[in-house]
Amino acid sequence: MSSPMGILIVDDDEITCNLLEEVLSKEGYIVDKALDGREAIDKGENKTYDVVLTDIRMIDVDGMEVLRAYRQKSPDSIIIMMTAFGSIETAIRAIKEGAYDYVSKPFKLDEIKLTIRRALEQKRLLQENLFYRQELITKYKLENIVGRSPQMLQVYKTVARVAESRSTVLIVGESGTGKELVARAIHFNSPRSSKPYVAVDCGSLAETLLESELFGHVRGAFTGAVTSKKGLFEEADNGTCFLDEVGDISLAMQAKLLRVIQEHEIKRVGGTETTKIDVRIIAATNKNLEELVAEKKFREDLFYRLNVVSIHLPPLRERVDDIPLLADHFLRKYAAENEKPVARISAEVLDLLLRYQWPGNVRELENVIERAVTLSPHSLILPEDLPWRLRVEPSAISATSLPSQISLTELEKLYIKKVLEDTGGNKKKAADILGIDRRTLYRMAARYGINLKR
Numbered sequence: 343m344s345s346p347m348g349i350l351i352v353d354d355d356e357i358t359c360n361l362l363e364e365v366l367s368k369e370g371y372i373v374d375k376a377l378d379g380r381e382a383i384d385k386g387e388n389k390t391y392d393v394v395l396t397d398i399r400m401i402d403v404d405g406m407e408v409l410r411a412y413r414q415k416s417p418d419s420i421i422i423m424m425t426a427f428g429s430i431e432t433a434i435r436a437i438k439e440g441a442y443d444y445v446s447k448p449f450k451l452d453e454i455k456l457t458i459r460r461a462l463e464q465k466r467l468l469q470e471n472l473f474y475r476q477e478l479i480t481k482y483k484l485e486n487i488v489g490r491s492p493q494m495l496q497v498y499k500t501v502a503r504v505a506e507s508r509s510t511v512l513i514v515g516e517s518g519t520g521k522e523l524v525a526r527a528i529h530f531n532s533p534r535s536s537k538p539y540v541a542v543d544c545g546s547l548a549e550t551l552l553e554s555e556l557f558g559h560v561r562g563a564f565t566g567a568v569t570s571k572k573g574l575f576e577e578a579d580n581g582t583c584f585l586d587e588v589g590d591i592s593l594a595m596q597a598k599l600l601r602v603i604q605e606h607e608i609k610r611v612g613g614t615e616t617t618k619i620d621v622r623i624i625a626a627t628n629k630n631l632e633e634l635v636a637e638k639k640f641r642e643d644l645f646y647r648l649n650v651v652s653i654h655l656p657p658l659r660e661r662v663d664d665i666p667l668l669a670d671h672f673l674r675k676y677a678a679e680n681e682k683p684v685a686r687i688s689a690e691v692l693d694l695l696l697r698y699q700w701p702g703n704v705r706e707l708e709n710v711i712e713r714a715v716t717l718s719p720h721s722l723i724l725p726e727d728l729p730w731r732l733r734v735e736p737s738a739i740s741a742t743s744l745p746s747q748i749s750l751t752e753l754e755k756l757y758i759k760k761v762l763e764d765t766g767g768n769k770k771k772a773a774d775i776l777g778i779d780r781r782t783l784y785r786m787a788a789r790y791g792i793n794l795k796r
Contacts, residue, residue: 347462348372348389352382352396352408353424362395365451366458379403383411390416392465393458397424398432406436413440417685420461424449434785438720440685460689467666487523488671491661497524497653504651505531510603512648513626515655518705521626522586524653528624529582537581540574545587549595554611557598563612575608575619582622588648589629589640600644623648658700658707665695668704672711673723684715687723690782694725698732725782730754755790758783762792769794 349371351362359375366373374391376382380403382396394412398405405423412419423444425433433444442461445454487497504511505528513521522541529539544552554564558573575583591599602608603623607616625648634640658665669687677684687695691714700706714727725733730753758772765771773783787794 346370346372347392348374349393349395349458350374350376350382350385350391352376352379352394352400352405354378354397354400358397362454365455369455369458371458379405379408382408386412386416386419391419393420393422393461395422395424395454395458398436399426406432406439409436409439409441418465420465422454422457422461437688437724438722440721442686443689464666464689464692487520487527488668489661489664490667491656491664493654493656493661494664497655500651500653501527501531504528504653506533507651508622509650510622510648511624511651511653512631513624513653513655514631515626515628516657516703517628518703519655519657520704521628521655522584524655525582525584525624525626529584529622532582532622534581534622538578539582539584540578541584541586542574543586545590549592552591552595553598557608557610559611560613563610567612570610573608573610575602575621576617578621579619580621582624585623585625587627588625589627589631589634593639593641596641596644600641600647603644603647658703662696665707666692668707669695669711672708673715676712676715680715682715682718683721684718684723685721688725690725691723691728694728694732754786755792758786758790759792762794767794 347370349366351359351366351373352375353359353362354377356377359377363373363375371393374385374389376385379396379400382394383403385391386394394408396405396408405425409421409423412421421436421441423433423436423441424447425444426447433441433446436444442464443457445457487494489495489497501524511525511528513524515521525541526539529535542552542555547555550564554571554573556573556575558571558576559567561567561570585599588599602619602621605616606620607618609616631640631645631649635642635645658668669692673684673687676682695707695710702709710729710732711723713729714723718724718727733754761772762769769780769783773780784794786792
């Protein structure tokens with residue numbers, strides 16, 4: 343059974359401290375109090391708190407100093423700011439400096455309890471992700487494949503079981519689901535891991551070029567063949583050859599590939615001699631090969647040769663629970679690569695990520711996070727750091743109803759006004775449709791001069 347979470351309440355108003363202590367203690371938390379910022383910082387030197395709930399305006403040492411001290415000394419502590427309406431701008435600045443969220447005074451106790459629960463759930467997810475990924479790295483060395491959904495657990499099990507074998511593997515899934523990552527995981531967890539891994543994108547090469555790339559050629563085989571050249575199958579000898587988009591190759595090439603699998607030998611283009619090879623083949627496709635077989639567009643015998651072990655990678659929309667883990671993984675990756683201090687994804691952004699359908703799957707999510715890390719000037723990814731398509735419903739605005747030339751800023755303003763009109767000025771409904779909370783709606787309305795008083 344897990345131990346109770348520890349919370350520190352920081353406020354120079356003793357009545358507020360006592361009230362919050364009573365309410366949060368009843369929720370099962372271990373609660374400490376500090377009546378000024380200096381006391382809060384001193385307590386943090388001797389004890390680690392899961393959550394620090396601090397007022398911003400205090401005499402001598404204010405909440406911003408408390409925030410900075412805890413971000414430096416106790417970066418795993420979640421900081422939630424309490425603020426009066428007049429210091430909302432300060433609260434927003436606090437968010438950019440690493441605070442999780444803020445609640446406005448006079449506050450509702452239910453709002454504080456909900457904010458704390460959401461913060462702790464996010465912290466639990468991140469900790470679980472770190473533990474889970476370390477287990478995967480240690481056991482299967484799957485550093486770049488992230489997920490804890492049932493579908494991905496099945497992928498991990500299959501990879502672990504098939505890696506030791508010599509069997510041909512067929513990986514199926516939509517574009518962007520990570521098929522090559524799985525192929526690499528199989529190779530680098532196999533007895534062939536010290537031997538070559540060669541990847542070929544079959545869909546991007548013309549038939550004649552693909553044949554030469556795979557099988558090599560002899561001198562004079564065609565115009566420009568001034569020397570003999572090894573093919574990729576020979577390069578991958580004793581290792582693994584990954585054939586991506588194998589569903590795109592012609593029937594003639596399919597017959598030649600079948601011979602390689604059956605006979606374990608190749609013949610260079612223009613040559614007469616055969617060369618024995620020992621290559622494990624892993625193939626991948628985003629097409630339904632069984633349908634292509636039925637349509638006589640893919641050889642049935644080759645399909646069965648490739649489909650000895652099949653691994654299905656689900657689209658990201660079918661494993662939504664993995665999105666926070668993937669987003670955190672990419673955040674850490676690109677923050678490190680770009681030497682940026684980006685540390686967290688805001689709750690509002692996480693909600694937008696969870697609502698989006700991800701037609702480009704994991705690859706699209708990676709691109710979105712890389713873009714946000716690159717462009718964000720602060721340590722927290724906010725909704726405005728995301729591409730426009732993630733912040734609106736694609737069908738919400740008719741393209742024909744828009745001016746011929748309009749900036750993204752004006753488009754965002756028009757969309758917010760349209761949603762407010764459609765909801766009769768109901769700010770809660772409008773915020774839900776926009777995928778933001780009401781505080782963000784107020785901030786955006788103020789930025790664009792939209793009157794919310796109706």
